[in-house]
Amino acid sequence: MFHKITEKLDQQFHFNAVDAHCDIPCGIYDPHQAQIGALTVIRMVDLIENLLKEHGDSLNAELLNSMARYVAVKEEHAELAKHEIRVIWGDFIKDAHLEKYPQLHGLVHKIMQLGSKARQTVDRETAVALLEAINEFAVIFWQIKGIDTKRAKSPYSVSEDVVLPVL
């Protein structure tokens, strides 16, 4: 009864709100963006290597332009992958998770280092290692959420495995 009366009063007088705040958007985290970032890095490495293989002996403006674009996208997506993992690590992961998964700090550090190396180099092995480390992170993330995972070939131009939630 009191709630109904207060609700009526609220409609008239608009009481201030107090936030029982979760991180915004509340509980919505997903390593998917990081996986997409890592897949894009692999794809850019492939495109850079193909470009050199096919047109490397004829330096021209078109080639340089394409190369610059591939490198820019590689930079951007390696950083995106790092950013997404940092957000989940910093905002979602709590002490209880770290107790259960003590390897998390080391794994996140490894992802940061691989992401930086993927920016500095044109090395497919590093890019794949970045994706694999993020996949490992995704397995733990979904385990924390109580959701099973599966490995599947990505449906994109890069056919590496990604870890997906079984929803």
Add this chain to the structure above:
Amino acid sequence: MLRLLKIRGHSLSPDFREGEYVLTAGFPSPFRKIKAGDVIVFHQPGYGLLIKRVRRVLDGGASFEVRGTQIESTDSRNFGPVPQTQVAGKVIWHIRRK
């Protein structure tokens, strides 16, 4: 000072649910000393006016460690202890939805 506030968000759910109301007492009083288990309203820079449950009273009441009930709750695990100077009031009446 008494204030009637509407709860927004799920951090204290199911104890305090979104859309319910709380009456808070904000004036200092030895009879309203804040203790562990109390629910307080406080100003948190960057977050606004928040409501959380006190987990521990630190330094004889100089600050409070606060927690939500959800693992995703944004609380002292994120922003550290809440200084007493940021506390706006203590919940003295919870108007629940049936």
